[in-house]
Amino acid sequence: MSNQNPGCLGSLLKLIGIEKGTTSDEHTEMKLPYAIRDDFLSPAELSFYQVLNQVVDSSGVICPKVSLGDIFFVKAKDKSKHTTYLNKINRKHIDFLICDTATMKPVVGVELDDSSHSRQDRIKRDEFVNKLFSDAGLPLVRIANKRSYTVSEIKERIYPFLQKEADTSKEFETQVNSNQDTNEPTCKKCGSSMTRRIAKSGxxxxxxxxxxxxxxxxxxxxxxx
Ligand SMILES: [Zn+2]
Structure with a gap:
């Protein structure tokens, strides 16, 4: 497309934050100052991941370094509390999250505890994370960091959680269905209000x-x- 309307283009550039003097050409020529980290997984995390991969196999999907903000949401309706609790999880991540193969729903979190976990600030953080997982109802397994792992020791800790998924969701359904007399029910899962809708498909x-x-x-x- 030829540039027939510079006035329009000018205001468009202003709108997207490119001021006169710095044209879009300069922006594409200048490389952004990023490089790929060599330590996406530390040697310890990698060695553990390889064993975990054998344990989980096709019964789950392993996601490394998942932000707690991607796994959980804040139930609090009070806005000031909402921000406080969101800030508590937004910059933290879990070492590994195992998800259900078909639905990709979180099944169990796995934390690899190295020596830093005995530091005072880490202890506080770990206590918060433990309580968060427990109160939200997602299992969390902590495994002490070692030089090497055997498949059987990891299997013993993780395997029990990989098959439980289907049963718990059915339990929930019956609980929810028994709450039908009130007009606009409160959500059993997060305590928020529920609104009437019409199913568009299914x-x-x-x-x-x-x-x-x-x-x-x-x-x-x-x-x-
Ligand atoms: Zn809800």
Whole structure:
């Protein structure tokens, strides 16, 4: 496209933050100051990952270094509390998160504890993370950092969690369905209000249901029959 309307282009450039004097050409010629880190996984994390990979195999997907903010959301409705709790998780990550192969739902978190975990600040952080996982209902396994691991010792710790996924979600369904008398129910999972919606697709297409107002972070639904 030829540049027939410089006035329009000028305001567009201003809009996207490119001021006169620094043209877009200069921006593309100048390389951004980034390089790929050589330590995406430390040697200890890599050696553990290789054993974990044999244990999990096709029964789950291992995601390294997942931000706690990607796994959890804050239930608090109070805005000031919301920000406080969001800040507590936003810059922390878990070493490994194992997800369900089909749904990619988080199944179990795995932390590799090295010697830094005995430092006072780390102890406080670990206590917070332990309580966060426990209160939100996601299992967390801590494994002491070693030079090498055997498949059987890791299997013993992780394997019990890999098969539990299907059972717990069914349990939830029956709990939710028993809460139908109130008009606009409160979400059983996160305590937020639920709003009436109509299913646009799927088996229940055209039928009404209550959906959590925190959607899509919370996908809790209550059927209306
Ligand atoms: Zn909810």
């Amino acid at each position: 088996e229940r297409k055209g039928k009404a249901f209550y959906g959590c107002s925190n959607f899509p972070k919370c996908r809790e639904v209550v059927a209306i029959d």
